[in-house]
Amino acid sequence: MLYVISLSVGLLFGLGLCLSGMSEPAKVLGFLDLAGQWDPSLALVMGGAVAVGLGAFTLAKKRRATLLGGALNLPTNRTIDAPLVVGALIFGAGWGLAGICPAPGVVDVGFLEPRALVFVLAMGVGMSAYGFLAVRRPTGATLAADA
């Protein structure tokens, strides 16, 4: 059942990215270009997603179990620490270079776009590099994830 849910969620998530324009790097870059011709569409993508998400996560916070009775664990860390700040800045710099973030990168690989494959492979190397450093410095960096 978990796999059926996950596969369906991946399909819906991907359809949402395609429909909204998030899967088009040029459109993302148009949103990030405040000083040029600014395309505000992506603010509405986040708005639409959060409008639905607020209801779902408000309900999730009140529950200990999923609707199917399984474990429901939400992140509990509330501390804004240095890894969060530095990581978000590095992530945003990479996002601003190409207009691609992780999920749209994977979706664009599904469009058989060779440049997306190069991006996703480099992303995997970047993730593994972090994993390598985090294992070497267990006290300095944690693998605890919000998401």
Added chain:
Amino acid sequence: MTIDWAHFTPLHALSGGALIGVAAAILILGAGRVMGAAGIVGGVLSGPAGERGWRLALIAGLLLSPALAHLLWGAGAPAIATPWPMLVAAGLLVGFGARLGSGCTSGHGVCGVSRLSPRSLAATALFMTAGFATLFAVRHLLA
């Protein structure tokens, strides 16, 4: 700032965004998992083996979604104009930064903001600011 009305697609943006929200809602309420793409891809690379299956299934859904979008409304492959070296640099930064910062656009920007997490609200403000600044530098200062 001038608004690019020719490319502004409010209805597609809102409805596509809502679909992303529905996907996140199903995953948290149905499976108890947070829909964060960086955590899902990173978890396959280095996470616990028992959590690998559902992550791979979700990635399979993402990979198959373009075919479905093509069938439903004729969606086509997007053009990616970024030069190869910049594409590699972007991927390295996105991958490393998302893991160090514990999340990406979906994990922090959609799920974390939806649960009003202070960490995710801060991360989202920071990565958007860094994205605006980087694009400004590349497109308006260096070009």
